[in-house]
Amino acid sequence: MPSLSAVELFAVAAFALIIIPGPAVLYIVSQSVGQGRAGGLAAVLGVEIGAFVHVAGAALGVSAILASSATAFSVLKLAGGAYLIVLGIRRLLERDSESQLVTGRTRPLGAIFRQGVIVNALNPKTALFFLAFLPQFVDPDKGHVGLQAAVLGVVWVLIATVCDAVWAIGSGSLVGLLRTSARARRIERRASGGILIGLGVLATLAHPARR
Numbered sequence: 001m002p003s004l005s006a007v008e009l010f011a012v013a014a015f016a017l018i019i020i021p022g023p024a025v026l027y028i029v030s031q032s033v034g035q036g037r038a039g040g041l042a043a044v045l046g047v048e049i050g051a052f053v054h055v056a057g058a059a060l061g062v063s064a065i066l067a068s069s070a071t072a073f074s075v076l077k078l079a080g081g082a083y084l085i086v087l088g089i090r091r092l093l094e095r096d097s098e099s100q101l102v103t104g105r106t107r108p109l110g111a112i113f114r115q116g117v118i119v120n121a122l123n124p125k126t127a128l129f130f131l132a133f134l135p136q137f138v139d140p141d142k143g144h145v146g147l148q149a150a151v152l153g154v155v156w157v158l159i160a161t162v163c164d165a166v167w168a169i170g171s172g173s174l175v176g177l178l179r180t181s182a183r184a185r186r187i188e189r190r191a192s193g194g195i196l197i198g199l200g201v202l203a204t205l206a207h208p209a210r211r
Contacts, residue, residue, distance in 0.1 A: 040168030046116020055153030088196030
């Protein structure tokens with residue numbers, strides 16, 4: 001098990017990184033604005049489940065293999081970036097429907113959740129965080145390295161869940177405006193689609209400081 005001081009230091013550092021918006025956070029915000037707070041929270045749940053892919057990878061030592069293989073990491077970056085670009089294009093091509101005018105939601109919560117899982121499971125920024133940052137807090141002298149990585153990974157997910165929920169609830173307050181303004185809906189759709197496409201392009205330049 002990692003020492004208490006290591007966990008505390010890791011928690012502070014993780015919080016500082018988590019609050020900087022990246023693909024996962026902006027996916028949550030876009031869903032919360034476009035689909036309401038319930039949609040944003042569904043995205044949060046999916047994103048955090050997706051994060052466990054990276055936790056498992058760190059605990060099982062897959063991260064070390066990925067770090068040593070430029071080809072494997074390039075595939076991850078391209079897959080994650082391509083998926084974000086597809087999401088952005090689909091968002092740009094969407095059109096308002098009667099159900100959106102009444103409820104503010106056009107997509108099933110299950111679909112939002114599943115996309116959230118994929119967005120973060122293929123998020124190269126999260127992967128690079130676990131590759132380059134988490135191992136610094138693992139001490140082989142403190143016991144099983146995989147267990148330490150798993151504990152720190154769970155701490156990361158808990159902190160991210162709270163921060164991401166705040167993003168979802170806060171940005172979800174804009175849904176009332178979207179229900180009453182066609183112009184606001186067009187702006188939101190174009191902005192969120194453009195953001196997702198831009199993030200897909202930038203995902204190939206993955207940096208551990210952003211999720």
